[in-house]
Amino acid sequence: MGMRTDVTDDIGEELKRPAPHRGRRNWFWRVISESTQAKVGLGVLLFFIAIALLAPWIMPYDPRTSVGEPYEPPSWEHPLGLDDGGVDMVSLLIQGGRVSLVVGFAATLVAVLIGGGIGIIAGYFGGWSDSLLMRITDYFLVIPDLPLAIVVAAVWGPSLSHLIFVIALLLWTTTARIVRAQVKSVRERVYVRRAGSLGASDLRIVFRHVLPQIGPLLAANVVLTVAVAIFDETALTFLGLGDPTAITWGSIITFAFLRTAISAGAWWAVIPAGLCVAFVIMGCFWLGQAIEDALNPRLKVSYLSTRSFRVLKPSAPEDG
């Protein structure tokens, strides 16, 4: 017991001390309801997802049709102006959002599948497969992300599906580590052994016992991975490694750069797209961080503070 035994026990049982093993379904709602950060993050994400889903109904103009002069400034009809091809920016952003989000989620899905698969194998079977896979993971971690992606994409050719795969290639390692650690620890639990002795197949053991345990941790990892995926998409597109015909937030920024929006002073062709990316990433970050914080609550409060405890003067007694 640490020095804080007495103080924390005073605050004691009533203080919300999260249980190390949560119920499967209610942890998510608990995190959301308890944390403003989680609410804001989730809200931002849902907002962008909603727009992406409702796109066919809310897009004001066709994102591939010119409706005016190049780089027309914002107006009532076009709140964010037009791009270099005379296309309405708002429509571009909505369309771009759809694709960017799809790429981000898809890449994350692939990354999680790869990472999860590797993690499960390494964690469950252990031994030499574990060492081998972990060595591979270590090396992958060290090799710099973007250059690797560039090389693979350059060699392979530009397309969205290639892009998704390349991004996934960069991101699977963290998932692998998390899944492996959890699988290892769960594997050592008694009931897995028991189920094993009952003759249940290995895979069924894994899915029934391991997956619920790692739910929250994986969720945090997934959310944060989406953020990185979307970030990477903009970078790779900027370097010409995405699909040149696709409209994504990354491509909007890229074309603004290539088609001299700067010298034309057309800030509306540049700034909104980046802000959208930034908000989605921030939303992911807030949500992911809130989930992680809920999992690893910092029971230790800082011993330093600029505010001090209050001293009551004798003339004003408190009634406990």
Add this chain to the structure above:
Amino acid sequence: MRRSDYLIKRAAFAIITVFVAITINFFLFRVLPGDAVRNLSRVPRASNELVNALKEQFGLDEPLWQQYVIYLNQLLHGNMGISFSNQQPVSENLKEALANTIPMAATGTVVAIIIGVSTGVFSAWRRGSKLDQVSTNAAIAFYSFPTQWLALVILIYLSPWFPSHGMSDPFLIDPTPWEHFVDVARHMFLPSLTFALTLYGEYTLIVRSAMLETLGEDYVLTARAKGLPQRRIVTRHAFRNALLPTTTLIALSLGYIVAGAILIETVFSWPGIGNAVYQAVTERDYPMLQGAFLVLTISVVFFNFIADVLYFKLDPRITE
């Protein structure tokens, strides 16, 4: 294990990783569609002699494993082939590019570390205050901004005052050393600023997190009990401990600065290694791409090793 064994182990890991990277590099480019001869010796406008010389040098019509050995051999001699774009040796191009990138990236990184560390320490000390919230969310925001977008925004708003392209003014005739220095410095300002802004956010979050851990440790309470003032406790006791995870994480991140360098140098046309990668990608200059990838990977491995050395030096507890 004695303490020095740790360093040897880490050095060995670094060397092996470089080796793995070299190998991946080799195989990546050998799986290009089309035959190796054409792809790697396809120096535009090259004379037949050059093509034949390259064929011989790299043994491009030999079996794959032999090519591998030749490749390694050539690498040891510093020969990375000829760049397609300027017919110069890749190694020369890379040297020059690296020499241009380092001052710019170093300045930006140092500024980012200074800002990040001070805001991180301060935020942790005043945890929960308005200042903490503002600084933390600002850090998250800058961390989330797509690097190339941030560069463009800075370009838009600051280019009236600072040069925004290249490293020096081509029209400056016969400058004195001082004039040249000022010229380069002025050109370096915007890219370095972008560097600093895009990096600092991550450092703030790292430092803040590390500090919060230490501020909850019992020795901080002991230090307070000794009557030491809070500022001294923060800087000399807590920070000294937080320095451990902080330096390793920062050192690790240095290796990944290359990604940012690529994007920033492209926007500002800064003739560094990032720009070299971009040019190599757009021009499909495979030898350059291959060489640059190697350089970037080695730099990451190098900084990872530095991180290990730093941790070793700073933590008296390493006996493992």
Add this chain to the structure above:
Amino acid sequence: MSLLEVRDLHVWFDRPGGERLHAVQGVSLDLDAGDRMGLVGESGCGKTTIVLSLLGLLPPSATVAGDVRFEGESILVDDEETLQLHRWTGISMVFQGAMNALNPVKTVETQIVEPMEFHGTAEGADARRRAGELLELVGIPTDAGARYPHEFSGGMRQRAALAMALACDPKVLLADEPTTALDVMVQAQILELLVALAKELGLALVLVTHDLPVVAQVCDRAAVMYAGEIVETGPMDLLFHAPRHPYTRLLFAATPGLHGQDEVVSIPGTPPRLDREIVGCPFHPRCDRAFDRCRVERPELRWLSEHRRAACHLNDEPAVAGRGGA
């Protein structure tokens, strides 16, 4: 005037949900030079909070009332500068689990010297020499000072923490569960050391613990705490043999070996919640001698004799009590 006087100390904690926890409910104590007083009770009874209050180390969520005087001067203030003057030089502390109370990246010697130099007790080579003397005093070889805390065993670390606590020649030494994390053999040694130091240096010692044999070994008197208040005080032997509060009696009965019995008899029930006002005696739900008055009226801590205080209605009602005590 005693060395340390605590008068009617109250401490409340604001909890995240908005309620207030009344952690310390009107505690008064006196401590003189040479006293070795135990502060005994279950976890959560408020004893650590009291000790932290003496050094002004409460978190911002705390509110205090009452008075604490050290050598006549009031030290229950929120002014860091006043507090810093007395910390370590007048009152110092040894914490539980010295594993973490010592800074892992600084040598032991540095940590002893630092408060000396800061408070102006000694400087430079002189300070280092004194640090060496203190280490010897607690049974650590002088040259071990140049080592780091992780190189020490648990017992050695606690000794080092003791040496550190004595760095500025304090008059009062607070020890919060100093041996709980140590094994029994080492425990006994440390406690012996504590007593020896207190006697040799004329310290006033406050030993906070839930472990009765520990108090028995070290202290000459003790205050028993329950639910944030003191329920009984007195010399150790009288507390053992003639307790005047049922909690004290049951507490000693619950400790194996103390009265010769072999099994642990734990007290059924749990302490009351401190975020609500307590009606009647805080112990009455668990008390085996409770009667009507206990449910409605909260007993005051009253002087029963020159060195004895107890908060129990049984002391007023000899007829009910039977043998004139709890």
